[in-house]
Amino acid sequence: MTYQSINPYDGKVLMTFAELSDQQLELALDRAANCFETWRHTSFAERTTIATKAAAILRTRSDEFARLVTLEMGKRIEEAQGEVALSADIIDYYASNAQAFLAPQALATDSGEASVESYPIGVLFGIQPWNFPYYQLARFAAPNLMAGNVVMVKHSGCVPQCAIAFEKLWLEAGLPAGAYTNLLISHHQVNQVIDDPRIKGVALTGSVEAGKSVAARAGQNLKKSTMELGGSDAFIVLEDADLDKTVSWAVWAKMNNTGQCCVAAKRFIVVEALADRFLDKFQAALAALTAGDPLDKATTLGPLSTEAALLKLLDQIEQAVANGATLLMGGKRLDRPGSFIQPTILTNIKADNPAFREEFFGPVALFFRVKNEDEAVALANDSDFGLGGCVFTSDIARGRRVAGRVDTGMMFINQPTWTTPDLPFGGIKNSGYGRELSSVGIQEFVNKKLVRLASIDAPI
Numbered sequence: 001m002t003y004q005s006i007n008p009y010d011g012k013v014l015m016t017f018a019e020l021s022d023q024q025l026e027l028a029l030d031r032a033a034n035c036f037e038t039w040r041h042t043s044f045a046e047r048t049t050i051a052t053k054a055a056a057i058l059r060t061r062s063d064e065f066a067r068l069v070t071l072e073m074g075k076r077i078e079e080a081q082g083e084v085a086l087s088a089d090i091i092d093y094y095a096s097n098a099q100a101f102l103a104p105q106a107l108a109t110d111s112g113e114a115s116v117e118s119y120p121i122g123v124l125f126g127i128q129p130w131n132f133p134y135y136q137l138a139r140f141a142a143p144n145l146m147a148g149n150v151v152m153v154k155h156s157g158c159v160p161q162c163a164i165a166f167e168k169l170w171l172e173a174g175l176p177a178g179a180y181t182n183l184l185i186s187h188h189q190v191n192q193v194i195d196d197p198r199i200k201g202v203a204l205t206g207s208v209e210a211g212k213s214v215a216a217r218a219g220q221n222l223k224k225s226t227m228e229l230g231g232s233d234a235f236i237v238l239e240d241a242d243l244d245k246t247v248s249w250a251v252w253a254k255m256n257n258t259g260q261c262c263v264a265a266k267r268f269i270v271v272e273a274l275a276d277r278f279l280d281k282f283q284a285a286l287a288a289l290t291a292g293d294p295l296d297k298a299t300t301l302g303p304l305s306t307e308a309a310l311l312k313l314l315d316q317i318e319q320a321v322a323n324g325a326t327l328l329m330g331g332k333r334l335d336r337p338g339s340f341i342q343p344t345i346l347t348n349i350k351a352d353n354p355a356f357r358e359e360f361f362g363p364v365a366l367f368f369r370v371k372n373e374d375e376a377v378a379l380a381n382d383s384d385f386g387l388g389g390c391v392f393t394s395d396i397a398r399g400r401r402v403a404g405r406v407d408t409g410m411m412f413i414n415q416p417t418w419t420t421p422d423l424p425f426g427g428i429k430n431s432g433y434g435r436e437l438s439s440v441g442i443q444e445f446v447n448k449k450l451v452r453l454a455s456i457d458a459p460i
Contacts, residue, residue, distance in 0.1 A: 002016070002157055003016070003017040003018075003019065003157050003160040003184050004016045004017070004157065004158065004160070005071070005072050005158070005159070005160060005161050006072075006158065006306065006307075007071050007072070007074075008073065008074040008303040008304060008305055008306060008307070008338055008339040009074055009293055009294055009295075009302075009303050009337075009338045010337050010338055011307070011337060011338060011339070014071060014072070014161070015160070015161060017160045017164075017184055018184070019184050019185060019186050019189075020183060020184055020185050020189070022189070022192075025183070025185060025189055025192065025193070028152070028178075028181050028183065029123070029152075029193070029196055029198050029199075030198075031177060031178040031181070032123045032150050032152055032178045032179075032181055032198070033122075033123055033198040034178060035150050035176055035177065035178030035179050036120075036122055036123055036149070036150045036178075038176065039145075039148060039149075039150055039176065039179050040119075040120045040148045040149075041148075042148070044098060044099040044146070047095075047098070047145065047146050047148070048095045048096075048098075048099075048146070049174070050170075050173050050174045050175050051091050051092070051094065051095035051142060051145065051146060051173070052091075052092065052095045053173040053174060054091055054169055054170055054172075054173035054175075055088040055089075055091040055092045055095065056088075057169055057172060057173060058084055058085075058087055058088040058091070058134075058169065059084075059085070059088050062081055062084045062085065063081070065084045065134065065162075065165060065169075066080035066081040066083070066084050067080070067295070068133075068161050068162050068165055069083060069084075069133050069134065069159075069162055070294045070295055071161075071295075072130075072133065072158060072159045072160075072161055072162055073130050073131070073133065073158060073159055073305040073306075074258070074294050074302045074303040074304065074305055074338075074339070075257055075258075075294060075302065076258075076294045076297075076299055076300075076302045077294060077295050077296075077297060078297055079256065079257060080294075083132055083133075083134055083135050084134060086135055086138075086419075086420075086421075087134040087135050087137070087138035088138075089420075089421050090135070090138040090139055090142050090421045090437070091138055091142045092421075093142075093421035093422065094142040094143045094146045094421075094442065095142075095146065097439070098143065098146035098147060098442060101439045101442050101443070102118040102147060102442065102446065103118075104116065104117045104118075104451075107450075109452075109454075111454055111456065112452065112453050112454025112455065112456070113452070113453045113454070114450065114451065114452045114453070115450075115451050116448050116449065116450055116451075117448075117449045117451055118147070118443070118446040118447070118448060118449070119148070119446060119447040119449055120144075120147050120148030120149040120445075120446060120447070121149060121200045121201060121224075121445055121446060121447050122149060122150075122198070122199075122200035122201075123149070123150050123151075123152060123198050123199050123200055124140075124144055124149050124150070124151050124152070124199070124200065124201045124202070124203065124445055125151075125152050125153075125154070125193050125194065125199045125201070125202050125203070126140040126141070126151060126152070126153045126154070126202075126203045126204070127153075127154050127190065127202075127203070127204040127205070127206060127210070127214060128140065128153060128154070128155050128156065128204075128205055129156050129205050129206050130155075130156035130158050130159045130305055130306075131257060131260045131261060131262075131305065132257070132261075133155070133156075133159040133162035133163070133166075134162060134166055135419075136205055137153060137155070137163075137166045139425070139436045139437055139441065140153070140203055140436070141153070141166075141170070141180060143436075143437075143441050143442035144442075144445055145170075145175070145179060145180065146442065147442055147445065147446050149200075149201075149445055149446075150178060150179045150180070150181075151179070151180055151181070152181045152183055152193065152199075153167075153180070153181070153182055153183060154183045154185055154190060154193070155182065158305060158306055160184065163182045163184075164182055166180075166182070167180055167181065167182035190214075191217055194214065194217045194218055194221060194223070195217070195221055199223065200223065200224070200445075201223055201224045201225065201444075201445045202214060202217075202218040202223055202224070202225040202226075203225065203226045203227075203434075203436075203444075203445075204225070204226075204227055204228070204229075205228040205229075205262070206228075206229065206230075207229060207230060208229045208230065208430050210229075211227040211229040211432055214227070215227055224444070224445060225434070226426075226432070226433065226434025226435075226436070226444050227432030227433055227434060228262065228387075228425070228426060228427065228431070228432045228434070228436065229427075229430060229431050229432040230262045230359050230361070230385065230387065230430075230431060231262050231263060231266070231359065231385040231386070231387025231388055231408075231427060231431045232266045232267055232357075232358075232359050232360075232383050232384075232385040232387075233263055233264065233265055233266055233267065233385075233387060233388045233389045233390070233408075233416075233417055234265075234266075234267045234269050234376075234379070234380035234383070234389040234390075234406065234408075235250060235253055235265035235266075235267065235268045235269065235389070235390055235392075235416065236269045236270075236376045236377075236380060236389070236390065236391040236392065236402065236406075237250075237268070237269070237270040237271060237274055237278055237391075237392045238271050238274075238373060238376070238391065238392065238393040238395075238398070238402070239271045239272075239273035239274050240393050240394045240395055240398075241274065241392035241393055241394065242392070242394060243274065243277060243278060243281065244281075245392075245414075246278065246392040247278060247281040247282050247285060248285075249392070249414075249415060249416055250265065250268065250278075250282055250285075250416075251282065251285045251286065252416065253265035253390070253416035253417075254266075254268075254286075254343075254363065254365050255286070255289065255301075255343070255363055258301070258302050258303070258304060258362060258363055259360075259361065259362045259363040259364065260304065260305060260309070260361055260362055262387055262388075262431075263387055263388040263410070263416075263417035263418065263419070265365070265390070265416055265417075266359065266360055266364075266365070266366060267366045267368060267379075267380070267383070268282070268365055268366065268367045268368065269368045269370055269376045269379050269380060270367070270368070270369060270370070271369075271370055271371070271372060271373070271376060272369055272370065272371055272372075275369045279328075279345075279367060282345070282365070283328065283329055283345060286329065286330075286343035286345070286363075286365075287329065287343070288300075289301040289343055291303075291334055291336065291340050301340070301343065301363075303338045303339040303340045304339045304340070304341060304362055305339070306339060307339050309339065309361065309362065310333065310339040310340075310341055310362075312361075313341060313360065313361065313362040313364060314331075314332075314333060314341065316355065316358060316360055316364070317331045317344060317346070317364060319354055319355070320346055320349065320353060320354070320355035321346075323350075323352070323353040323354060323355070324348065324349075324350055324353055325346045325347065325348055325349045325350075325353055325355055326346065326347045326348040327344070327345075327346060328345040328346065328347050328367070329342070329343070329344060329345050330342035330343050330344030330345065330363075330364075331344045331346075341362060341363060342363075343363045343365075344363060344364040344365065345364075345365045345367055346364065346365070346366050346367065347366075347367045347368075349366055349368065351382070357383070357384055359385065373398075373402060376391075376402070377402060377405045377406060380406045380408075381405075381406060381407045383429075384429060384430045385427070385429055385430050385431045386407055386408040386409055386427050386428040386429035386430070386431045387408060387409055387410065387417075387426075387427035387431035387432075388408060388409065388410040388411070388412070388417030388427070389406050389408045389410070389411050389412070389417060390411065390412040390413070390414075390415065390416050390417055391403060391406075391411070391412075391413055391414075392413075392414055393413075393414070396413065399413035399414065400413065407428065407429070408427060408428065408431075409425075409426050409427035409428050409431060409435075410423075410424075410425070410426075410427070419437065420437075421437055421438070422437070422438050423437060423438055424436070424437055424438040424440040424441065425437045425438075425441070
């Protein structure tokens with residue numbers, strides 16, 4: 001594992017960081033475990049004070065935090081600033097609501113009293129991806145810290161400066177040392193951490209293969225885990241959709257973060273009556289995007305996060321075409337420095353094409369024509385993934401019906417899949433299990449303890 005900042009806009013190495021030694025890792029684990037014994041007994045008011053300050057620091061120094069994201073993984077600066085704001089919103093959300101979410105719940109019983117009370121379980125280990133360097137950390141750390149747990153995080157190797165900055169943020173806000181720990185560790189050391197008895201839960205956002213490995217390791221140790229493993233979200237367009245509004249959302253849904261988003265629209269499923277007009281407008285809008293420096297607000301097409309990500313996507317496109325897909329536009333590397341690729345549309349993708357089952361993590365749209373609503377739903381469900389999805393129609397009742405028929409963790413009507421602090425986030429099938437955010441997310445790693453009081457005599 002190499003922790004190295006490389007600017008994907010120009011390929012220049014910014015900084016390189018050494019991995020922790022096993023001895024340093026042991027010290028970090030011991031410090032986290034000791035910290036939990038104190039942090040678990042802090043009041044919600046104390047935790048709220050620290051979390052609120054962390055959110056305020058993010059907002060006050062938004063440009064500073066956002067610039068690191070843009071330099072390390074190429075996110076356009078306006079989107080990076082939006083991510084910083086969203087991360088602050090998540091922290092504030094749990095600061096304001098954690099106590100209510102975790103309040104004791106009285107149970108109706110035939111006699112006596114009973115309630116379910118929530119208690120923290122200990123040190124949690126999070127493995128996080130590069131595509132949203134702060135948001136991913138915020139949605140893992142904020143609810144769990146507010147619940148009284150402490151967290152340790154292994155971030156992606158290409159965003160080490162963002163990882164370090166987020167740890168410093170919490171320390172500056174007043175969090176005690178050991179409550180939030182960034183770990184620059186190897187893949188081998190990841191297994192050591194999961195195996196360690198001081199770790200009580202594991203959360204991962206990443207690939208299906210990473211999820212299988214980490215979930216298996218956690219299972220062998222009988223540890224609770226949550227997995228968010230990407231998706232191939234369907235963007236369903238019915239014949240009664242508002243075309244201009246739908247195309248505008250389609251461009252955003254595909255190109256936000258240069259398509260490097262778990263819930264980016266990846267499969268555009270359009271009913272035949274609207275297909276040609278949608279495709280013409282969609283293609284024209286993608287062709288109008290302008291590549292450039294992601295620090296420049298005039299740029300509308302940023303680079304991919306790494307050279308490796310670019311090469312993988314180019315290979316996927318090549319294999320899709322070799323197996324019968326039609327390359328309608330794009331598909332090539334841009335002739336300029338940096339990890340840039342043309343916005344791409346693939347059509348005529350048959351079920352036996354590997355592209356039919358894969359997740360394309362970048363500005364590649366898979367376009368499908370269908371005859372009617374039933375075919376749209378069937379195609380949307382013909383996927384190994386089940387994270388998000390959306391449907392566009394002028395008939396809201398119809399939109400609700402379609403949303404209910406699609407097998408996925410999240411469905412949106414007349415807007416693409418997205419995330420806010422108060423909406424649960426997560427999927428089914430190969431997209432993983434468990435939920436983050438909202439009142440649901442804070443419940444994943446707490447002990448839901450039954451407390452029972454009854455004045456009854458022992459049976460004789």
